[in-house]
Each structure stands twice: as structure tokens, then as C-alpha cells.
Amino acid sequence: MNTVGELLRQWRRRRRLSQLDLAIAADVSARHVSLVETGRSRPSADMILRLAERLDVPLRGRNQLLLAGGFAPRYTERPLDSDPLSAARDAVGRVLRAHEPYPALVLDRRWNVVMTNRAVDAFFADVAPGLLRPPVNMVRLALDPRGLAPRLVNLADVRAAFRSRVARQLATAPDPELASLYEEMLTHGTEGTTSLADEADTVIPMVFRFGAGDGQGRELRLFSTTTTFGNPMDITLAEVTIESYYPADAESAAHFAEADG
Structure with a gap:
């Protein structure tokens, strides 16, 4: 199973952004993004969602990121007829x-x-x-x-x-x-x-x-x-x-x- 840092790196590369690009968009340091991606820093749920928003990660993907980071999913998924x-x-x-x-x-x-x-x-x-x-x-x-x-x-x-x-x-x-x-x-x-x-x-x-x-x-x-x-x-x-x-x-x-x- 991928770590939250690995998943974030995959999304960042999918969006063709550098660590510096993401850091500027999320108003954090490029060093912090690097530490999160390599697993040397454990991001909070709020930080995961902050980075995910800047990466335009769909809600389903954001739940996966939260789970990988050790947090409960934030978004529900209910049938349209519920x-x-x-x-x-x-x-x-x-x-x-x-x-x-x-x-x-x-x-x-x-x-x-x-x-x-x-x-x-x-x-x-x-x-x-x-x-x-x-x-x-x-x-x-x-x-x-x-x-x-x-x-x-x-x-x-x-x-x-x-x-x-x-x-x-x-x-x-x-x-x-x-x-x-x-x-x-x-x-x-x-x-x-x-x-x-x-x-x-x-x-x-x-x-x-x-x-x-x-x-x-x-x-x-x-x-x-x-x-x-x-x-x-x-x-x-x-x-x-x-x-x-x-x-x-x-x-x-x-x-x-x-x-x-």
C-alpha cells in the first residue's frame, strides 16, 4: 500500500508540478513538501486536504490520501437514490x-x-x-x-x-x-x-x-x-x-x- 507521501507525489507528477510549484500554491515550504513526500514528516489531515485541493485531487482520491495518512475519510459516498x-x-x-x-x-x-x-x-x-x-x-x-x-x-x-x-x-x-x-x-x-x-x-x-x-x-x-x-x-x-x-x-x-x- 502506498504511503500518503507517495500518493501525493504521484498526484503532483500527474499535474506536472514541481515541489516548489506545489509549495507556492499551498503556501508552505518546498522543504516541507519534500519531507511529506519522502515520509520524513507526517502531515496532518488538514495539510493533506490543503495539498490535495491545490493538486485538484477528486474527492474519492482525497479520501484515499486521508486513509493512507492514518485518518478517517472526510467525504461520504451515498447512492443517488438514498x-x-x-x-x-x-x-x-x-x-x-x-x-x-x-x-x-x-x-x-x-x-x-x-x-x-x-x-x-x-x-x-x-x-x-x-x-x-x-x-x-x-x-x-x-x-x-x-x-x-x-x-x-x-x-x-x-x-x-x-x-x-x-x-x-x-x-x-x-x-x-x-x-x-x-x-x-x-x-x-x-x-x-x-x-x-x-x-x-x-x-x-x-x-x-x-x-x-x-x-x-x-x-x-x-x-x-x-x-x-x-x-x-x-x-x-x-x-x-x-x-x-x-x-x-x-x-x-x-x-x-x-x-x-
Whole structure:
């Protein structure tokens, strides 16, 4: 098991900071940072959290640092459907409902779907039942040939966007399960896919084709925004995100207006 000093050194190197950089940010001496990292000085819980904050260590990692330093974890981790998180869960539910008729869903740190609004149902309608058994993983759902992939016109763009986001997550906070998902779904080639990104796009859209087999096919172009909780003290809330999708052109907006009517 790594010591608290070893873990802090790993986080510091991950953030590409020198001991002096961290010392200045935390308002301590570089010598003290060195002593902590080498185990010659035992930091207090407050000092561990002070250094962790300057290193932008996620709450889960901060608990690990505290445990390695011989202290009790400071941050709780409760399911989103638990009573203590009922107010946060209700707030998320209101956000999801308010976003209708456009799709929105809640994801955990490993891209598992936690909650959705009703507009998502139409997109999941033709997905293989096995992919919809909990936990439903959004990356796997989008890229698996039994999932959304056959309807994604610009699968190459979508795969590249997922690859970039998951890679950034892993660089920020390594996670074995997320790394396994990356290896499984995001290291493959993009043969047979089409890229629709062009200079007119301010963001890379997800382009879905519906009803292509009946001669009445329609393409929907959607872009997404991500919402997180501000200053959470619970690990679950710190790690969930709300992915909200919007029409990227007038034709797509008209489709949702018709569906809502």
C-alpha cells in the first residue's frame, strides 16, 4: 500500500508540478513538501486536504490520501437514490424534465446511465435488450453495433469525441474500470464510418438517422452540454454529470417540436 507521501507525489507528477510549484500554491515550504513526500514528516489531515485541493485531487482520491495518512475519510459516498441525497436527486429530476422534449441523461464517472428523461426512450427503442440491462453504459451503448452505432451517421466523430473525453478523465484521475472500458470500446479503428464535422460546426454533433428503411429517413443533429454540481461534499454528487442534448439545426428542432405537439 502506498504511503500518503507517495500518493501525493504521484498526484503532483500527474499535474506536472514541481515541489516548489506545489509549495507556492499551498503556501508552505518546498522543504516541507519534500519531507511529506519522502515520509520524513507526517502531515496532518488538514495539510493533506490543503495539498490535495491545490493538486485538484477528486474527492474519492482525497479520501484515499486521508486513509493512507492514518485518518478517517472526510467525504461520504451515498447512492443517488438514498434519502440523504433526496434534495439533489429531486433537483436533477427537475432539470431532466425541464429539458424535454430534448433528451437528457445523468451519468456516473464510468459513463453508466443513472437517470434519463422521457425523450431518451425513442433513441433507445431499437437497442438490443442486453445493452439496456443495468448498469447501462453510454459509451458501450453508443458504439456497440447492437446499440446506437448503426444509426450514428458520423460514428467516427462520436468515437473520437468519446475517446478524447475518457482519455482526459483518465489523465485527471486514473480508474481501472474506466481504463478497461477505454481499451474495450475506444481503441478500435474507424473503418466504415463517416465524418461529418466541418468548418461550420462549432461543436461536433451526434448525427442520428431514423426511419431509413421506409423511404422517410430523417437525420437529427444534436450537440450536448454537460452540467455538474458546484462544490459537492459527497463523492456521488461530485462524480455525476447531466448530459443535455440540443438540436443543432432547424430541421432537428422541428422534429422535436412535432414530437412534443
